[in-house]
Amino acid sequence: MNHHRKPIIAANWKMFKTVPEARETAVQLKVLLDGGPALHSREVVVCPPFTALAAVKEALSGSGIQLGGQNLHWEDEGAFTGEISAGMLLDCGCRYVLLGHSERRQFFFETDEAVSRKLRAVLSTPLIPVLCVGESLAQREGGRMEAVIEAQLAGALAGVEASRLDRLVVAYEPVWAIGTGKTATPAIADQVHGMIREWLARRCSADMAAAVRILYGGSVKPANAGELMARENIDGALVGGASLDADSFARIVEFK
Numbered sequence: 001m002n003h004h005r006k007p008i009i010a011a012n013w014k015m016f017k018t019v020p021e022a023r024e025t026a027v028q029l030k031v032l033l034d035g036g037p038a039l040h041s042r043e044v045v046v047c048p049p050f051t052a053l054a055a056v057k058e059a060l061s062g063s064g065i066q067l068g069g070q071n072l073h074w075e076d077e078g079a080f081t082g083e084i085s086a087g088m089l090l091d092c093g094c095r096y097v098l099l100g101h102s103e104r105r106q107f108f109f110e111t112d113e114a115v116s117r118k119l120r121a122v123l124s125t126p127l128i129p130v131l132c133v134g135e136s137l138a139q140r141e142g143g144r145m146e147a148v149i150e151a152q153l154a155g156a157l158a159g160v161e162a163s164r165l166d167r168l169v170v171a172y173e174p175v176w177a178i179g180t181g182k183t184a185t186p187a188i189a190d191q192v193h194g195m196i197r198e199w200l201a202r203r204c205s206a207d208m209a210a211a212v213r214i215l216y217g218g219s220v221k222p223a224n225a226g227e228l229m230a231r232e233n234i235d236g237a238l239v240g241g242a243s244l245d246a247d248s249f250a251r252i253v254e255f256k
């Protein structure tokens with residue numbers, strides 16, 4: 001963490017929680033964080049399933065906790081059964097949206113080209129994109145970590161002018177650390193974040209790279225959040241499993 005960059009702690013609820021469950025967790029979170037210092041110094045985001053966006057928005061109203069979508073389609077509207085547009089997310093009160101999460105890439109065959117279209121769609125709205133990148137275990141063991149991440153960044157940012165990327169947030173999520181209980185060590189994560197920041201400095205500008213928030217994701221828990229956030233290049237967390245419980249997520253938000 002660097003004091004010039006406000007940390008973002010984001011909950012990714014994935015395909016969990018019914019509407020009543022989502023509402024209950026959001027209410028608990030609001031109570032736990034209300035009046036505490038964390039909400040002044042950090043941005044807190046909850047990304048529920050689409051079906052719970054309205055209920056969570058209502059439950060979080062007045063709390064300062066922001067809402068995010070987990071995915072979107074690049075078109076504004078049209079015959080795209082099952083898809084949701086940036087405008088629809090804004091309509092539901094979202095301020096953030098996740099892009100290119102590894103589960104989207106792995107199970108729904110999202111390519112860098114699709115992620116790039118989504119990024120361009122998001123940048124034409126006030127939504128803040130959280131671009132997820134990360135290598136698999138086989139790619140890391142094969143010495144291809146850097147090449148894979150650079151290709152994901154280059155692919156997603158293809159054709160986007162550097163001046164439009166001042167809102168970009170990046171999430172580094174090594175696939176081998178997601179839901180596995182294996183967290184990248186703070187040193188490993190910090191090294192990759194540094195590499196991403198250098199790549200952005202070359203692709204965009206030194207100023208953009210110095211300001212961009214790079215979140216870490218992959219088995220973040222209350223017990224390891226503080227040591228991860230203590231690293232210079234780690235500007236927050238994208239939390240899956242440990243965000244489903246309000247108490248555990250609130251403890252991550254309040255990392256010391």
Ligand code: PGA
Binds near residue numbers: 177178180218238240
């Ligand atoms: P995890 O998931 O915290 O359960 O490892 C992180 C993510 O996929 O965003």
